Amino acid sequence: MDDLLRALPKAELHVHLEGSIGPETLVELAPSLAVEDVRKRYVYNDFRGFLDAYKWVNGYLRTPAGYALITRRLLERLESEGVVHAEINISAGVIVWKNQDVDAMFEAVAEEAARHPVSTLFIFDAVRQFGVGAAWAVARHAAKWAGNGVAAFGIGGDELAIPLSEFQEVFDFARSRGLRLVPHAGETGGPDEVREAVNRGAHRIGHGIAAAQDAGVMDLLRERDIPLEVCISSNLCTGVVATLDQHPVRRLWDAGVPIVLNSDDPPMFHTTLLNEYRIAAQQFGFAPNELRRLAENSLRYSFRTGDPTRTSGMV
Ligand SMILES: [Zn+2]
Numbered sequence: 001m002d003d004l005l006r007a008l009p010k011a012e013l014h015v016h017l018e019g020s021i022g023p024e025t026l027v028e029l030a031p032s033l034a035v036e037d038v039r040k041r042y043v044y045n046d047f048r049g050f051l052d053a054y055k056w057v058n059g060y061l062r063t064p065a066g067y068a069l070i071t072r073r074l075l076e077r078l079e080s081e082g083v084v085h086a087e088i089n090i091s092a093g094v095i096v097w098k099n100q101d102v103d104a105m106f107e108a109v110a111e112e113a114a115r116h117p118v119s120t121l122f123i124f125d126a127v128r129q130f131g132v133g134a135a136w137a138v139a140r141h142a143a144k145w146a147g148n149g150v151a152a153f154g155i156g157g158d159e160l161a162i163p164l165s166e167f168q169e170v171f172d173f174a175r176s177r178g179l180r181l182v183p184h185a186g187e188t189g190g191p192d193e194v195r196e197a198v199n200r201g202a203h204r205i206g207h208g209i210a211a212a213q214d215a216g217v218m219d220l221l222r223e224r225d226i227p228l229e230v231c232i233s234s235n236l237c238t239g240v241v242a243t244l245d246q247h248p249v250r251r252l253w254d255a256g257v258p259i260v261l262n263s264d265d266p267p268m269f270h271t272t273l274l275n276e277y278r279i280a281a282q283q284f285g286f287a288p289n290e291l292r293r294l295a296e297n298s299l300r301y302s303f304r305t306g307d308p309t310r311t312s313g314m315v
Helices: 002-007 023-029 035-041 047-058 064-080 092-097 102-114 132-145 164-176 191-199 209-213 215-224 232-237 249-254 273-284 288-300
Strands: 010-016 083-090 119-127 150-156 180-185 205-207 228-230 259-261
Touching: 002 273, 002 288, 010 064, 010 259, 010 273, 010 288, 023 035, 023 064, 035 047, 064 083, 064 102, 083 102, 083 150, 092 102, 092 119, 092 132, 102 119, 102 132, 119 132, 132 150, 132 164, 150 164, 164 180, 164 191, 180 191, 191 205, 191 209, 191 215, 209 215, 209 228, 209 249, 228 249, 232 273, 249 259, 249 273, 259 273, 259 288, 273 288
Parallel strands: 010 083, 083 119, 119 150, 150 180, 180 205, 205 228, 228 259
Antiparallel strands: none
């Protein structure tokens, strides 16, 4: 099974650079830490606990060399999983909040990524609860790098903090600069958050699993061909689904909603991209031809094509 999954050409479209730091890599960054201490921090049972751990990890990212190191480790792992292309979220909103130099950090990341065989594009992520002003700062940074390694503007964090509608002008600005829009929505929030994300111009939606609760929202995604970036283990670890068998991945797929499998923050959710495909096969009965279609989706819905209004076509 693993050989079959590894051999599938596929893209990782929803992985956070700062959430991809395994305990060993964090100790490389911060030798005063012990691997066991990091492992203890990577245990939580709700979304708030996860956000606290994510913030803690970010505190150890202080230099361009640190960002380059975590990029290298992430790409090494993705390559070992048969990933040919990755679209990697960078929490630019956190870098701005830390008063660090976004351009210097991104230059180091992009330089490292260029050395690697896995092709990459980057998504600059704002943090929803930091507010509209902070999101503007991220969008302006993203615009500076648009077409030069950065393909999209995203917004993550606590989706219940501030309505997406308040970010409309930021989204419009990002779009006008050729950036695609990839908000997290319908993860801790309900199906209306997914509808809202579509209405605000989302090209893909981070998580979006709450769509399964509303046939109208599923119709909308299908008609507009907007994929959900589904991250099964993440949803379980943050408690947004109570048990694995309650996860709606199979219902979404059977309803014809476009989906792509992703790992989100793999070591923080004790998973890998291959493991997400394995879960789809073993827990949700995805047959080999369906796994192949999921892998094809990951390439089809990537932003490697030059057209920001992407509607079709393998890359
Ligand atoms: Zn995410």
